[in-house]
Amino acid sequence: MLACVLHAVGDLRCEERPQPIPQPGEALVRVAASGVCGSDLPRVFLKGTYTFPLIPGHEIAGVDESTGEPVAVNPFIAPPDDLYTRAGLPNLSEGYRYLGSRCDGGWAEYVTVPRGNLVPLPPGLDAEAAAFAEPCSVAIHALRRGGPRPGDCVCIIGTGPMGLILCQLARSAGAGTVLMVGRNPRKLAVARSLGAATVNSADRDPVAATRDMTGGVGADVVMEAVGAGESIATAFAVARKRGTVVLLGNPSGPISFTQGQYWEILRRELNLVGTWNSVQGASPKDEWVAALEALASGQVAVGGLISHRARLEDLPGLLSRLWRGDEEHLKALVRP
Numbered sequence: 001m002l003a004c005v006l007h008a009v010g011d012l013r014c015e016e017r018p019q020p021i022p023q024p025g026e027a028l029v030r031v032a033a034s035g036v037c038g039s040d041l042p043r044v045f046l047k048g049t050y051t052f053p054l055i056p057g058h059e060i061a062g063v064d065e066s067t068g069e070p071v072a073v074n075p076f077i078a079p080p081d082d083l084y085t086r087a088g089l090p091n092l093s094e095g096y097r098y099l100g101s102r103c104d105g106g107w108a109e110y111v112t113v114p115r116g117n118l119v120p121l122p123p124g125l126d127a128e129a130a131a132f133a134e135p136c137s138v139a140i141h142a143l144r145r146g147g148p149r150p151g152d153c154v155c156i157i158g159t160g161p162m163g164l165i166l167c168q169l170a171r172s173a174g175a176g177t178v179l180m181v182g183r184n185p186r187k188l189a190v191a192r193s194l195g196a197a198t199v200n201s202a203d204r205d206p207v208a209a210t211r212d213m214t215g216g217v218g219a220d221v222v223m224e225a226v227g228a229g230e231s232i233a234t235a236f237a238v239a240r241k242r243g244t245v246v247l248l249g250n251p252s253g254p255i256s257f258t259q260g261q262y263w264e265i266l267r268r269e270l271n272l273v274g275t276w277n278s279v280q281g282a283s284p285k286d287e288w289v290a291a292l293e294a295l296a297s298g299q300v301a302v303g304g305l306i307s308h309r310a311r312l313e314d315l316p317g318l319l320s321r322l323w324r325g326d327e328e329h330l331k332a333l334v335r336p
Helices: 038-045 135-146 161-172 185-193 206-213 229-238 261-269 285-298 310-323
Strands: 004-007 010-015 024-035 057-066 072-073 111-112 118-122 153-157 177-182 196-201 219-224 239-247 271-274 307-308 332-335
Touching: 004 310, 010 229, 010 310, 038 310, 057 135, 057 261, 072 135, 118 196, 118 285, 135 161, 135 185, 135 219, 135 271, 135 285, 153 161, 153 206, 153 229, 161 177, 161 185, 161 219, 161 285, 177 185, 177 229, 177 261, 185 196, 196 206, 206 229, 229 239, 271 285, 307 310
Parallel strands: 153 177, 153 219, 177 196, 219 239, 239 271, 307 332
Antiparallel strands: 004 010, 024 057, 024 111, 024 332, 057 072, 072 118
C-alpha cells in the first residue's frame, strides 16, 4: 500500500509499505479520508512520534474491509483492564495506544484497528464529513465538561477547526450568545457565517467586548482552544465570577501564570476544567455516536472548514508549506 511515513522529525516520506494484517479482534480499514489535526504539524516537524518509523494521522474515516461497512475510527486504544477503562472513562487510562502517534495511523491506504474502536456511520454521511468525527467528539466531551446552560454566554478563544466546531455545538445546545475570539480575519468571517459574534483581539480588547455583550458580567463558560499563555490569561479575564473556564488547547510551549492572573482565579472563584479526548459509551449518549449524528444532521457543518485536499503522494509537500506558513489553512484532508 501507499503510506506517508515519518522516519524522523521533519522527514515525512510517501512510500510503499506492506499492507497491515489484522490480528484477532482487529479490523482492516480501507481509509477513505483522514484529517490533518492542528497537533499533526508539530508532531511531524517539531516533536516527532513515540517511535520511528511511524504512519501519522488520527482523524480517520473508511470502510471495514471484512463487512463493507462505512466507519469512523476512534484512535484512542485504551487497555481493557485499566481502572478507568472499567469505570467507563477510557480516556483517563494509563498505557493506552494512539493511532498516528504511538502506532500506525491513517495517512495510508489501509490501517488496522481494534473492532471496538469502529463506529458505524449514519446513512448518507460521506467520508469527508466522517473524518471530522474525532475532533467533533472531542468538542462534545469538552462542552459536557464545561456544562453550558441554555441562554448562557459561551466565549470560545481560538478560531481553528476545533473552535468552529465548538461554536456550532454551543449554538445548537441553546447558548444565548457565542462569542469567538481570534486574530485571523478570514477565520473570524467563517465564525460569523456560523452565527457567532466575533472579536479580533488584534483590534479590540476581548474583555471589554465580552463585558459589553453581557451587561458587565462576563462569559458564563469560556472554551480555551489555543493552548498558549496569552489566550489562557484572556480566558480567565473574560469569564464571569464563578464562571467556568475549559482548557482544551494543546500547549505549544511553556505556560506560566502571573500573580495577577492567579488572583483572577481566586478572587472571582473561577472553575477550571481540564478535558482530554472523548469517550465511547459515555452517558447520556456515546460521544462518538453523538458526533456522527451531529455531522449527519448538519448540526455541525464542516464543508466550509476544508481548505485543502491532498493525495498521499502530495501530502509531504503540502504539510511543509503549511508549517512554513506559505499557505493559510483551516482543515486539510488526505484522500488516499
